[in-house]
Amino acid sequence: MGQVQIVWFKRDLRLADHAPMTEAARRGPVLPLFVYEPELWSLPERSGRQDMFMRGALASLESDIVRRGGTLVLRVGEVVSILSDLRDRFGDIAIHAHEETGDLWTFQRDNTVRAWCKKNAVKFSEYRQFGIERGGDTTRNGWAKRWDQMMESAALPEPPAVDWIGADSDTLPPTQPDPSVTWLQCAGRRAAQDTLQSFLEDRGEFYQKDMSTPVAGEVGCSRISPHLVWGSMSMREMYQATVNRQADLRAGPAEERGFWLKSLNSFVGRLHWHCHFSQKLEDQPDLESRSMIPAYDALRERDAERLERYATGTTGFPFVDACMRYLAANGWINFRMRAMLVSFASYDLWLPWQDSGKVLARFFTDYDAGIHWPQVQMQSGVTGINTVRVYSPVKQGLDQDPTGDFTRRWVPELSHIPGKAVHDLTTVEAMAAGYPTPIVDHKAATAFAKDQIFSLRRDPALKVQAAAIMERHGSRKRQQRRRKSA
Ligand SMILES: Cc1cc2nc3c(=O)[nH]c(=O)nc-3n(C[C@H](O)[C@H](O)[C@H](O)COP(=O)(O)OP(=O)(O)OC[C@H]3O[C@@H](n4cnc5c(N)ncnc54)[C@H](O)[C@@H]3O)c2cc1C
Known part of the structure; x- marks a missing residue:
C-alpha cells in the first residue's frame, strides 16, 4: 500500500x-x-x-x-x-x-x-x-507586503484525483447545551460561499457605514467570521473573490459603483487585520492569559458579582445590556460594540480582562483566540502601545441606536420608555421599570481607571517595555504614515 x-x-x-x-x-x-x-x-x-x-x-x-x-x-x-x-x-x-x-x-x-x-x-x-508567519523574522518588517503576496498567489484547486483510505470512526459526543443561543449561523462550504457572494454583490455597498452599528451591521457586515474560523473557505479564496468583484466594478459603468469600491477596500483591510492580530498571538502564545505589559495584571480585581451582572446584561446601562443580550442570543455583534463591551468591563467595572474576555469568547460563535485576546488586551489598555479608548455607553447608545428601538427590543423592561430617552434613564424611571440602577457611576469609575492606567504608562521602565512591544508587534503601516506626515 x-x-x-x-x-x-x-x-x-x-x-x-x-x-x-x-x-x-x-x-x-x-x-x-x-x-x-x-x-x-x-x-x-x-x-x-x-x-x-x-x-x-x-x-x-x-x-x-x-x-x-x-x-x-x-x-x-x-x-x-x-x-x-x-x-x-x-x-x-x-x-x-x-x-x-x-x-x-x-x-x-x-x-x-x-x-x-x-x-x-x-x-x-x-x-x-493565512498571512500569519511562523519562525523567521520576528519583527514586522515587510510583513504587510508578504501578506499581499500570499493573498495574491494562486489558490489551489481541489486535488483532481485522490486515492482514499478509510478507517474506523467514533461517534461524536453530544454538544454542550447552550440555552441562551436562539439563532445560529448556517455552517459549511456552501453557506460560506453564499454568505460571501451576497456580501460582495448585494449587502456590502454600505459596509463602511453599517459596520459601526449592531442594527445595520447585522446585514451590512460580511458575517464571514465563523467560516474563517473553521476554514470552510480559505482567506485567499475570499480575498481573490473580493478583488475580482472590484475589478468587475471598475470595468463596469462608473455610476453603478456607488460606495462599493471603498467598502470592499475596507473589507480587504479587515482581512489583513485578522492576520495582523493573530500574528501577535502566534509570536507570543501566552497573550491569552498575560498582559503584554505584565505589570497591568496586578491592577484590576476579580469580582464575581460584577462579572455575573455583566454576563447577564443586567448592569443598569441600557445600551450595554442590550448589546450583551443581543450577543448572547445571536452569537455575534459588530466590532465597535465588542470594543465597547470590553471597555465597559475593563474600565467601568475594573474587571480583569481575562475574566470578561472568557465571557465574551463563549458568546462568540466566531471565537478565534488569535483575534480575540490581542483585541481584548488592546481595548483594555494593557498593551502599552495603543490609545486608551474608553467608550461612553450613553454616547454609543445615542450614536448607534438613535431611535432606541434596538435597546427596547433587547431590554424589554424598558419598552415603555420612548425614543432616545431609553439611553439615559433617571433612577426613578429605572426603578419604576424594575430595571437595575447603574452598577457604577460611569464618570467616576472611568476617571479612576484612566488614572491607574496612565500612572503606570508614565513609568520609565514600562516605556522601555512598550517600545520593545512596538518593535515586535506594531503595525509598520502606521509608522510609515507617521513618517510621511512628519
Ligand atoms: C474585543 C474584541 C474581540 C473580538 N473577538 C473576535 C473573535 O473572537 N473572532 C473574530 O473573528 N473576530 C473577533 N473580533 C473582531 C471583529 O469584531 C469580528 O471579526 C467581526 O465583528 C466579525 O463579523 P464579520 O465577519 O461580519 O466582520 P467584517 O467586518 O465583515 O470583517 C471581515 C473579517 O475580517 C476580520 N476582522 C474584522 N474586524 C477585525 C478586527 N478588528 N480585528 C481583527 N480581525 C478583524 C474577521 O476575520 C472578520 O470576519 C473581535 C473584536 C473585538 C473588539
Whole structure:
C-alpha cells in the first residue's frame, strides 16, 4: 500500500485551497482525519454554539469527501493516542496539517504532536493557510507586503484525483447545551460561499457605514467570521473573490459603483487585520492569559458579582445590556460594540480582562483566540502601545441606536420608555421599570481607571517595555504614515 498520508483537518474544513490535501494526494493514499478533542471543548472559553457551528462545517467537509469517493475518519480523544493507533494499524504513515494559531491549549497540543512525530520518526508537514508567519523574522518588517503576496498567489484547486483510505470512526459526543443561543449561523462550504457572494454583490455597498452599528451591521457586515474560523473557505479564496468583484466594478459603468469600491477596500483591510492580530498571538502564545505589559495584571480585581451582572446584561446601562443580550442570543455583534463591551468591563467595572474576555469568547460563535485576546488586551489598555479608548455607553447608545428601538427590543423592561430617552434613564424611571440602577457611576469609575492606567504608562521602565512591544508587534503601516506626515 505504501506510506499512508494522513491529512489532519483542524480549523480548515474544506478540500479546495488546502495545501495539506494537495500534497498528501500527490504522495500516496490519503486518510482524511478529524479528531474531536473533548478536553479542548471543555475549556472555559468554548461553548455549545461554537461546537454546533463546527459540527455543521465538519458535516459539509464529510459530504464533500463522500462525493469524491472517500470517507472522513472521525475520532474522539487525544490526537497523539489516535495517531499512535493509526500508526500501529497502517505501519508507515506521514502527517499533513495546516499551521494553527489557536489557544495556548492547541499550541501545546501541537508541540506534543511534533514531539511524538520526532520520537517515532513520523514525517509531520505543516503548511501556511493565512498571512500569519511562523519562525523567521520576528519583527514586522515587510510583513504587510508578504501578506499581499500570499493573498495574491494562486489558490489551489481541489486535488483532481485522490486515492482514499478509510478507517474506523467514533461517534461524536453530544454538544454542550447552550440555552441562551436562539439563532445560529448556517455552517459549511456552501453557506460560506453564499454568505460571501451576497456580501460582495448585494449587502456590502454600505459596509463602511453599517459596520459601526449592531442594527445595520447585522446585514451590512460580511458575517464571514465563523467560516474563517473553521476554514470552510480559505482567506485567499475570499480575498481573490473580493478583488475580482472590484475589478468587475471598475470595468463596469462608473455610476453603478456607488460606495462599493471603498467598502470592499475596507473589507480587504479587515482581512489583513485578522492576520495582523493573530500574528501577535502566534509570536507570543501566552497573550491569552498575560498582559503584554505584565505589570497591568496586578491592577484590576476579580469580582464575581460584577462579572455575573455583566454576563447577564443586567448592569443598569441600557445600551450595554442590550448589546450583551443581543450577543448572547445571536452569537455575534459588530466590532465597535465588542470594543465597547470590553471597555465597559475593563474600565467601568475594573474587571480583569481575562475574566470578561472568557465571557465574551463563549458568546462568540466566531471565537478565534488569535483575534480575540490581542483585541481584548488592546481595548483594555494593557498593551502599552495603543490609545486608551474608553467608550461612553450613553454616547454609543445615542450614536448607534438613535431611535432606541434596538435597546427596547433587547431590554424589554424598558419598552415603555420612548425614543432616545431609553439611553439615559433617571433612577426613578429605572426603578419604576424594575430595571437595575447603574452598577457604577460611569464618570467616576472611568476617571479612576484612566488614572491607574496612565500612572503606570508614565513609568520609565514600562516605556522601555512598550517600545520593545512596538518593535515586535506594531503595525509598520502606521509608522510609515507617521513618517510621511512628519
Ligand atoms: C474585543 C474584541 C474581540 C473580538 N473577538 C473576535 C473573535 O473572537 N473572532 C473574530 O473573528 N473576530 C473577533 N473580533 C473582531 C471583529 O469584531 C469580528 O471579526 C467581526 O465583528 C466579525 O463579523 P464579520 O465577519 O461580519 O466582520 P467584517 O467586518 O465583515 O470583517 C471581515 C473579517 O475580517 C476580520 N476582522 C474584522 N474586524 C477585525 C478586527 N478588528 N480585528 C481583527 N480581525 C478583524 C474577521 O476575520 C472578520 O470576519 C473581535 C473584536 C473585538 C473588539
